[in-house]
Amino acid sequence: MRRLLDTLNRHLDIRVGLTPRLLLLAAAALIGVTLTLPLWNLTMFAPQYPEGLRMDIYAHELQGGRNGQDIKEINLLNHYIGMHDLSNEDFTEFKWMPFALGVLALLMLRSAVHGSMASLVDAVVLFGYFGAFSLWSFAYKMYSYGHNLAPGAPVNVPPFTPPVFGYQQIANFEVYSYPRAGTYVMLAAAVALVVALGLAWRAGPTQAAGAGRVSTATG
Amino acid sequence: MKRTRKLAVAGYIGVVVALAVLAGRCTPSAPRSARQRGGATSDAAVAAQKVYVAPGDLDAYYMFASGGHSGNVYVYGLPSMRHLSTIPVFTPYPATGYGFDDVSKAMLGNLTWGDVHHPSLSETNGDYDGRWLFVNEINGRIARIDLRDFKTKEIVGPLPNVSGNHASSFVTPNTEYTFMATRFSIPIPKGTVAPVEKYATDYKGVIAAIKIDAKTGHMTPTYQILMPPFDYDLGDAGKKVSDGWMFFTSYNTERGIGKLEVTASQRDRDYIAAIDWRAAEKASDEGKGDMIGGVRVIDPRKVPGLVYFMPCGKSPHGVDVSPDGKWIIGSGKLQGVTTAFNFEKIQTAIRNKDFTGDEDGIPILKYESIKEAEVPVGLGPLHTQFGGDGFAYTSLFVDSAIAKWKLGTWEVVDKIPVSYSIGHLAAAEGDTVSPDGNYLVALNKLSHGRHLNVGPSQPESSQLIDITEEKMKLLADSFTEPEPHYAQIIKTDKIHPIEVYPKEENHHPLAVWDVKDAGVSHQAGKAVAKVVMVRSSFTPQAIEVTEGETVTIALTNIEQTTDELHGFGLLDYNINVVVDPGETKTVTFKADKPGVFAFYCTNFCSALHQEMQGYLIVKKK
Numbered sequence: 001m002r003r004l005l006d007t008l009n010r011h012l013d014i015r016v017g018l019t020p021r022l023l024l025l026a027a028a029a030l031i032g033v034t035l036t037l038p039l040w041n042l043t044m045f046a047p048q049y050p051e052g053l054r055m056d057i058y059a060h061e062l063q064g065g066r067n068g069q070d071i072k073e074i075n076l077l078n079h080y081i082g083m084h085d086l087s088n089e090d091f092t093e094f095k096w097m098p099f100a101l102g103v104l105a106l107l108m109l110r111s112a113v114h115g116s117m118a119s120l121v122d123a124v125v126l127f128g129y130f131g132a133f134s135l136w137s138f139a140y141k142m143y144s145y146g147h148n149l150a151p152g153a154p155v156n157v158p159p160f161t162p163p164v165f166g167y168q169q170i171a172n173f174e175v176y177s178y179p180r181a182g183t184y185v186m187l188a189a190a191v192a193l194v195v196a197l198g199l200a201w202r203a204g205p206t207q208a209a210g211a212g213r214v215s216t217a218t219g
Numbered sequence: 220m221k222r223t224r225k226l227a228v229a230g231y232i233g234v235v236v237a238l239a240v241l242a243g244r245c246t247p248s249a250p251r252s253a254r255q256r257g258g259a260t261s262d263a264a265v266a267a268q269k270v271y272v273a274p275g276d277l278d279a280y281y282m283f284a285s286g287g288h289s290g291n292v293y294v295y296g297l298p299s300m301r302h303l304s305t306i307p308v309f310t311p312y313p314a315t316g317y318g319f320d321d322v323s324k325a326m327l328g329n330l331t332w333g334d335v336h337h338p339s340l341s342e343t344n345g346d347y348d349g350r351w352l353f354v355n356e357i358n359g360r361i362a363r364i365d366l367r368d369f370k371t372k373e374i375v376g377p378l379p380n381v382s383g384n385h386a387s388s389f390v391t392p393n394t395e396y397t398f399m400a401t402r403f404s405i406p407i408p409k410g411t412v413a414p415v416e417k418y419a420t421d422y423k424g425v426i427a428a429i430k431i432d433a434k435t436g437h438m439t440p441t442y443q444i445l446m447p448p449f450d451y452d453l454g455d456a457g458k459k460v461s462d463g464w465m466f467f468t469s470y471n472t473e474r475g476i477g478k479l480e481v482t483a484s485q486r487d488r489d490y491i492a493a494i495d496w497r498a499a500e501k502a503s504d505e506g507k508g509d510m511i512g513g514v515r516v517i518d519p520r521k522v523p524g525l526v527y528f529m530p531c532g533k534s535p536h537g538v539d540v541s542p543d544g545k546w547i548i549g550s551g552k553l554q555g556v557t558t559a560f561n562f563e564k565i566q567t568a569i570r571n572k573d574f575t576g577d578e579d580g581i582p583i584l585k586y587e588s589i590k591e592a593e594v595p596v597g598l599g600p601l602h603t604q605f606g607g608d609g610f611a612y613t614s615l616f617v618d619s620a621i622a623k624w625k626l627g628t629w630e631v632v633d634k635i636p637v638s639y640s641i642g643h644l645a646a647a648e649g650d651t652v653s654p655d656g657n658y659l660v661a662l663n664k665l666s667h668g669r670h671l672n673v674g675p676s677q678p679e680s681s682q683l684i685d686i687t688e689e690k691m692k693l694l695a696d697s698f699t700e701p702e703p704h705y706a707q708i709i710k711t712d713k714i715h716p717i718e719v720y721p722k723e724e725n726h727h728p729l730a731v732w733d734v735k736d737a738g739v740s741h742q743a744g745k746a747v748a749k750v751v752m753v754r755s756s757f758t759p760q761a762i763e764v765t766e767g768e769t770v771t772i773a774l775t776n777i778e779q780t781t782d783e784l785h786g787f788g789l790l791d792y793n794i795n796v797v798v799d800p801g802e803t804k805t806v807t808f809k810a811d812k813p814g815v816f817a818f819y820c821t822n823f824c825s826a827l828h829q830e831m832q833g834y835l836i837v838k839k840k
Contacts, residue, residue, distance in 0.1 A: 069779050076754055076780075080827065154827055 309333025
């Protein structure tokens with residue numbers, strides 16, 4: 001047990017090499033890119049909507065297809081079953097997500113500059129936590145939209161959860177929910193981080209001298 | 220005895236044989252030409268292929284057909300010949316609420332009918348540009364339909380002095396002008412009375428110019444030209460080499476009265492009036508002419524050089540300018556030939572003052588000097604359209620046929636029977652500088668026997684003809700809404716209509732886009748209700764007013780989704796409006812009956828359409 005902790009401590013003191021640092025920089029840049037890309041998409045088809053109603057979820061907002069018209073249409077249809085309007089104001093995610101992504105990018109930059117294994121682990125863990133929480137948050141949002149239906153609605157439907165991932169038939173609609181470019185870029189950032197971590201870990205404490213020299217030189 | 224019997228038997232047989240021979244030669248059940256008719260029909264399978272537009276597929280052309288005295292314009296798809304929509308123009312049309320809301324009601328004025336004759340698509344450099352469609356109407360009016368939304372946007376007229384606007388609404392090659400012309404000459408200005416015996420001297424025709432704004436399409440009546448009391452019938456604008464000129468046919472140059480079918484058919488030649496509209500525009504700008512009926516009327520006697528008469532036999536109906544602008548084709552409807560005039564020769568004759576006389580100061584050009592050819596197309600030639608490769612197609616009313624002939628060689632190369640009594644014909648972009656040469660539609664006056672019997676009010680027939688090959692081939696019969704006179708056919712890629720009115724473009728002062736802003740306000744005997752229409756409710760649901768108030772209901776359809784129209788039908792008040800997505804319409808009326816009156820959505824909108832209803836409550840004073 002003690003040996004394990006020692007190993008861990010030693011590893012946490014590792015000064016990471018150039019490649020992992022570049023990977024950290026890349027990951028931070030990719031995080032910046034995700035802010036401009038849609039993270040997720042929901043598309044609904046029905047016989048009378050052959051082109052589909054489309055909705056993109058960004059880190060900071062919802063964007064409806066056809067210049068926002070599709071979200072208005074979705075809301076119009078949803079009012080018949082008593083679903084709340086989808087509106088940017090209702091998503092606290094749109095406030096904290098860009099902020100959190102910014103913080104994560106800064107952590108990665110910090111780690112790239114400091115070059116300490118500890119800060120790299122921080123970045124990886126927090127990023128993982130952020131990803132998991134975001135997904136849960138999205139799933140919960142889907143659940144609550146489908147379950148908090150106004151009681152006096154014209155059409156009574158049993159509570160439901162729209163698909164978080166994949167396909168689902170809801171009444172006359174085929175609903176498809178899939179990640180979009182932003183999520184893939186975020187995944188790429190995650191891969192970059194894990195690879196950085198792996199490379200640094202494998203290089204082990206033996207590299208410490210070299211890295212330490214750099215550190216001393218700069219410090 | 221035996222011999223007589225033999226003779227009797229022989230005689231009997233002889234009679235039977237003779238009868239049999241005669242019977243074989245008796246009146247046939249169908250004319251010989253019926254066989255020929257069969258030959259001109261395309262092979263059924265081939266024809267079916269050519270007109271079949273599979274479910275969900277789109278046609279290649281729009282055809283805008285005038286609806287005659289129905290007052291509407293009908294839109295068809297080609298080659299399927301399917302009726303796609305009806306554009307109400309000069310008459311109320313409850314299906315779209317046209318003529319009920321304040322704007323369209325004001326546009327119609329006191330007239331609730333119109334006789335629509337000649338659609339004219341706007342042009343740029345002599346080619347359809349797909350922006351507007353102009354149509355004339357007999358009560359001295361022209362309407363402009365915007366092809367962005369297929370709606371009637373403007374009606375000018377009734378114009379002063381113009382009586383019976385038939386020879387209209389042909390636009391010039393860059394849509395600078397459209398024109399109106401008198402068919403039934405009267406003493407002018409309107410209101411003047413003269414006995415019909417004084418027709419030849421005291422009755423006048425006019426040709427009126429209407430300037431079109433290049434950006435907005437807005438029409439402004441400008442000058443008129445005073446003309447002898449002939450019946451001006453049809454027209455066409457010169458193009459390319461003949462750009463700057465307008466041509467109008469006329470009949471009753473005899474100035475006859477009484478039974479015109481006799482008195483107006485005496486002369487062997489009547490006239491095509493050639494008008495130098497650029498010169499006329501200049502004269503008008505210079506302030507020439509006199510004010511009659513509130514408009515500037517130029518008398519060609521006082522301002523020479525604007526109008527010339529081209530003799531054309533006999534009682535000409537259509538005049539059509541060839542795609543290159545060189546040939547002016549005039550069809551004397553009581554003749555067996557159509558006449559091709561040479562524009563260059565017309566110009567030379569004008570320069571050389573090659574005149575044979577004048578009519579009320581308008582010089583008559585010498586027929587022999589301006590005629591290029593008389594083409595023996597057949598009986599009763601009316602109108603000519605053009606295809607590719609220099610071919611012309613002339614409708615023959617009396618023959619019930621179309622003749623195909625070649626410009627330049629003046630040879631008739633083919634003829635196809637049509638069913639029956641063809642009036643106008645329309646070729647795909649067939650009156651532009653570049654006809655498409657694939658489809659031709661015969662717009663026939665009679666259809667008897669070619670459709671299911673629907674009683675004495677028989678539909679008109681329109682027949683689609685393939686003109687891609689040497690021989691014309693009949694592809695399909697269709698039965699068009701009454702009564703197509705002329706039609707124009709335009710390639711679909713030239714028109715780009717919207718599907719909803721964008722919210723950003725709605726600047727109506729009474730528009731409301733949020734149910735929070737909807738409601739009724741009252742001021743000085745006037746009630747204004749701002750109503751939101753959206754699936755599936757009206758807001759407010761109850762409009763309360765007081766008896767005697769003038770009520771304006773402003774209806775805004777806040778939908779931005781294709782096909783989500785909402786209607787407003789108000790019972791017992793004769794009100795019926797349909798509002799398209801993103802549109803605001805108003806309807807104004809006096810609440811002269813107290814009580815509770817239901818209103819409801821007339822245009823099916825959603826699963827809960829039946830629930831889209833409300834009440835107008837008119838409280839007793």
